[in-house]
Amino acid sequence: EVQLVESGGGLVQPGGSLRLSCAASGFTFSSYWMTWVRQAPGKGLEWVANIKQDGSEKYFVDSVKGRFTISRDNARNSLYLQMNSLRAEDTAVYYCARDPVFGSGWSYYFDYWGQGILVTVSS
Amino acid sequence: DIQMTQSPSTLSASVGDRVTITCRASQYISSWLAWYQQKPGKAPKLLIYKASSLESGVPSRFSGSGSGTEFTLTISSLQPDDFATYYCQQYNGYPRTFGQGTKVEIE
Numbered sequence: 001e002v003q004l005v006e007s008g009g010g011l012v013q014p015g016g017s018l019r020l021s022c023a024a025s026g027f028t029f030s031s032y033w034m035t036w037v038r039q040a041p042g043k044g045l046e047w048v049a050n051i052k053q054d055g056s057e058k059y060f061v062d063s064v065k066g067r068f069t070i071s072r073d074n075a076r077n078s079l080y081l082q083m084n085s086l087r088a089e090d091t092a093v094y095y096c097a098r099d100p101v102f103g104s105g106w107s108y109y110f111d112y113w114g115q116g117i118l119v120t121v122s123s
Numbered sequence: 124d125i126q127m128t129q130s131p132s133t134l135s136a137s138v139g140d141r142v143t144i145t146c147r148a149s150q151y152i153s154s155w156l157a158w159y160q161q162k163p164g165k166a167p168k169l170l171i172y173k174a175s176s177l178e179s180g181v182p183s184r185f186s187g188s189g190s191g192t193e194f195t196l197t198i199s200s201l202q203p204d205d206f207a208t209y210y211c212q213q214y215n216g217y218p219r220t221f222g223q224g225t226k227v228e229i230e
Contacts, residue, residue: 035219037167045159045167045210047219061218062124095166108214109157111178113166 002026002112004096009117016086016121022079022096022114030054030074033099033107036081038092039116048094049081050107059107063089086121093118125149125213129222135230142198144225146211151191155215158187158196161224162207170209171196201227 008020022034035050049060049070058070069082079096094117097110126149136142146156154174159167169178171187174194184199198205206229211222 044224045161045212045221047212047221050219059217100169100172107219108155109169109172109212110167111169113168116166 002098004098004112004114006094006096006114006117009094009119011120011122012086013123014087014121017082017084018086018119020081020083020094020096020117020119022081024077024079024096024098027098028102029072029077031102033101033104034072034079035097035099035107035110036070036079037095037097037110037113038090038119039095040089040092043092046092050099051079052107053103083119086119088121091119091121124218125152125216125220127211127213127220127222129209129211129225131225132223133226133228135228136201137230138201138203140201140230142201142205142227144196144209144211144227146189146194146196146222148192148194148213148215152213152215154190155213156187156189156194157212157214158185159210159212160205160207161210167210198227 003025005023036048051070067085071080096114098112100111128147130145156174158171161167175187208224208226
């Protein structure tokens with residue numbers, strides 16, 4: 001059974017940093033693109049970033065470029081999101097999600113999602 | 124960026140109704156579109172991919188159609204479990220973008 005479990009969320013002050021983790025199990029993690037999607041309270045879904053199987057390609061939404069970094073450790077079956085210079089508008093539930101295609105050179109949609117982790121940026 | 128616009132934003136319907144949600148892309152995206160269902164406090168669930176392909180395990184009352192810039196999600200006979208918010212998402216270009224969501228409420 002595919003499982004994605006996020007951790008590392010919490011309350012952080014504006015300008016602070018936080019590192020989210022996503023532990024994957026039930027599939028060959030190293031063979032799939034992985035993605036972070038967020039949802040501000042009461043708002044819609046926003047794609048944040050994704051990373052190719054070997055980490056050689058990474059893409060970000062403009063609003064987080066230069067502040068967020070995405071990485072993965074295939075030996076540990078883990079995905080990460082390092083968030084620096086956090087702003088109030090980064091407050092959201094953050095989901096990690098898996099692409100559906102094994103070994104694909106392209107990222108598509110998302111067939112499995114974690115339960116989400118809340119990040120609150122406030123003083 | 125490719126903007127995705129859903130209509131309506133809210134839809135009131137009754138059990139058994141046929142429901143249609145529209146998603147328009149600001150530029151051509153071929154059939155690179157997915158639909159998700161989200162219930163309060165839960166992660167989104169994939170319903171449809173490549174505009175019209177039904178994800179495994181999703182009831183056949185859900186269907187998708189369209190290509191290019193205009194797409195629809197149809198629920199042929201609304202069931203109690205279908206009251207939720209629905210999102211479209213394009214995967215033709217970066218950044219990936221979602222529609223703003225359509226909330227299906229009980230009439």
